[in-house]
Amino acid sequence: MSSSPSPSEGLIPPLPPDPELEGPEPSELPEVPAFRASNAWSRLNRSASLQLLLALLFTLAANLVGARPLMLAAGILLLVLSLYQLLPPLWRQLSGRLDDAPTARVLAAVALLIGAITIPFALGWLDPFLNLFRRGNWEAIGALGEGVVGAFGQILVASVALMIAWRQVLVDQRLTTQQNRITQAQTIDSFIHGISELISDEEGMLEDWPLERMLAEGRLSAVFGSIDRDGKARVLRFLSHARLLTPLKRDNRLGRAILDGQGNYEEDRAWGVPVIRLQQLLKGVDLSGSDLRGVDFNGADLRGADLSFCDLSGANLAGTNLAGVNLEGSRLEDCRFFYGRPQTASPRLAPSHFDLTTGAGTGAVVENSNLTGARFLDAQSHHYLASWSGPRSRTTIPGGSKGIPSQLARSL
Numbered sequence: 132m133s134s135s136p137s138p139s140e141g142l143i144p145p146l147p148p149d150p151e152l153e154g155p156e157p158s159e160l161p162e163v164p165a166f167r168a169s170n171a172w173s174r175l176n177r178s179a180s181l182q183l184l185l186a187l188l189f190t191l192a193a194n195l196v197g198a199r200p201l202m203l204a205a206g207i208l209l210l211v212l213s214l215y216q217l218l219p220p221l222w223r224q225l226s227g228r229l230d231d232a233p234t235a236r237v238l239a240a241v242a243l244l245i246g247a248i249t250i251p252f253a254l255g256w257l258d259p260f261l262n263l264f265r266r267g268n269w270e271a272i273g274a275l276g277e278g279v280v281g282a283f284g285q286i287l288v289a290s291v292a293l294m295i296a297w298r299q300v301l302v303d304q305r306l307t308t309q310q311n312r313i314t315q316a317q318t319i320d321s322f323i324h325g326i327s328e329l330i331s332d333e334e335g336m337l338e339d340w341p342l343e344r345m346l347a348e349g350r351l352s353a354v355f356g357s358i359d360r361d362g363k364a365r366v367l368r369f370l371s372h373a374r375l376l377t378p379l380k381r382d383n384r385l386g387r388a389i390l391d392g393q394g395n396y397e398e399d400r401a402w403g404v405p406v407i408r409l410q411q412l413l414k415g416v417d418l419s420g421s422d423l424r425g426v427d428f429n430g431a432d433l434r435g436a437d438l439s440f441c442d443l444s445g446a447n448l449a450g451t452n453l454a455g456v457n458l459e460g461s462r463l464e465d466c467r468f469f470y471g472r473p474q475t476a477s478p479r480l481a482p483s484h485f486d487l488t489t490g491a492g493t494g495a496v497v498e499n500s501n502l503t504g505a506r507f508l509d510a511q512s513h514h515y516l517a518s519w520s521g522p523r524s525r526t527t528i529p530g531g532s533k534g535i536p537s538q539l540a541r542s543l
Contacts, residue, residue, distance in 0.1 A: 179216055186212050233301050237294070315362050322354045323369055330375070330406055337379075337388050337396065339406045347375075347407050355412060364421035370407060371426040378403030378429065400470070400487055405429055419457075430479065444507075450479040452496045464507035469494035473514040477538070494519065498539060503527040 175181055186209045193201035228234055251257050326347055332338040339347070351370075355363060370376050379388040380399035391397035409431035419439045423446055430450035439459040447467045469476035471490020478496040479485055485492030498521040502508075508516075508529060517525055517532035519539050525532040 179212075183209075183212055183216070233297075233304065237297065315358050318354060318357060319362055319365055322350060322366065325350060326375070337406070339388070340386070344406055348410075351407060352412055355416075360416075360418050360421055363416065364418060364423055367423060367426050375406040376409065376427045376429045378405050401485075439501075448495045449493055450485075450495065453500050454496050454498050456497075456500045458500055458502050458505055460504040460506070462506050463512065465509075466512065468497070468512050468515050473511045473518070476515055478519055497521075497524065500524050501527055502529065505529055 175185075186205070190202075190205035190209050193205040229238075329347055329350075330337060330339040330343050351366070354366065358366070374396060378399055380397040380403050381387060382389055386404070388396045409428060411432040413428075413436055414432045415435040416433075417437045418441060419437045420441065421438075422442050423438075424442050425445040426443075427447040428451045429447070432452045433456050434452050435455045436453075437457045438461055439457045440461060441458075442462045443458075443466045444462055444464040445466065449467050449469050469490050470487045470493040473490070476490030476494045477492055478494045479492050480496070481492065487493060494515060497516055497519055500516075500520055502516060502520070502524060505528070513528065513530060514535055517528055517535040518537065520528065521539050522537065525537065
């Protein structure tokens with residue numbers, strides 16, 4: 132049995148004991164909201180409007196009294212409070228605008244023009260023209276104005292016209308982008324409506340015969356090729372929360388999903404059949420920065436996919452193929468990589484050889500996955516990833532993998 136890193140290393144907490152013998156995990160306990168005081172000072176700290184109002188009253192009082200030190204202090208306080216409220220949203224808007232490729236091109240053109248003027252000025256090529264202004268030779272200055280400056284003015288007018296045309300192009304691009312988003316939203320809504328009608332009967336019960344399941348997978352494959360990563364994330368969230376990706380317990384004769392007696396369809400991780408199998412649909416796909424909370428990937432092939440900076444809180448990645456996946460900066464809070472215990476769990480290499488009790492054959496294949504900066508990784512998932520991710524991935528695991536032997540090398 133592998134041992135976890137000691138607490139003295141200051142990296143990660145030790146592995147918890149057997150959950151069957153102890154109480155609930157800390158992550159299973161309800162979150163307690165932070166204490167909020169109700170005194171006047173705490174209300175003043177939380178209210179920006181109240182701070183600005185008091186600063187304004189203080190400034191007006193200082194102006195009426197005429198005390199210059201108080202006026203200076205009140206003015207500085209009012210300036211700081213107003214900038215504190217105005218600068219963050221302005222900076223967010225400016226940074227969002229600077230990230231646009233067209234804005235970068237306009238700035239590059241302005242920088243090119245300024246650079247073309249600065250270099251001759253630094254080399255002294257413009258000194259004869261500057262000397263004319265210093266000596267006050269108005270005849271030469273007039274001739275220069277009619278020739279060079281006039282031509283330069285025409286160039287500036289043409290540049291202004293070019294910038295106006297460029298802004299029109301940007302507006303057209305934004306309108307086109309907005310229209311594409313509307314079209315994509317309509318495509319996704321049509322897909323959701325079509326899937327719902329395909330797999331449900333007149334009473335709204337699940338009725339997915341083999342043909343319906345194949346058609347649903349075909350529709351999913353077709354719609355994935357016409358939407359971007361945000362649209363893909365929306366479709367995955369719908370399918371997962373509608374339990375269309377979850378293996379359901381089936382009637383052995385008719386193959387229909389069985390209710391669990393509480394108004395839900397019963398889950399069967401061992402032998403259940405989902406309505407839709409993702410299979411290799413997500414292989415190499417770019418889902419970076421997407422909201423994938425609670426998505427049940429149900430053994431999908433995610434090799435080479437980009438899941439960097441995704442929110443995978445509560446997602447089920449057990450049994451999936453995450454070889455070469457980029458998980459950099461992803462949120463992995465309560466994310467499941469295996470069943471059973473981390474000391475006995477192993478990657479799922481053969482579909483028919485697994486044990487949900489010990490975890491053997493239920494885990495995700497995580498070799499060569501990039502875990503740099505992964506957040507909220509619990510101790511058990513850390514132990515599993517360090518054991519089965521391989522030498523290259525072990526160096527990227529937050530907290531390191533010291534004290535956890537590589538099981539992947541032993542299995543080869």
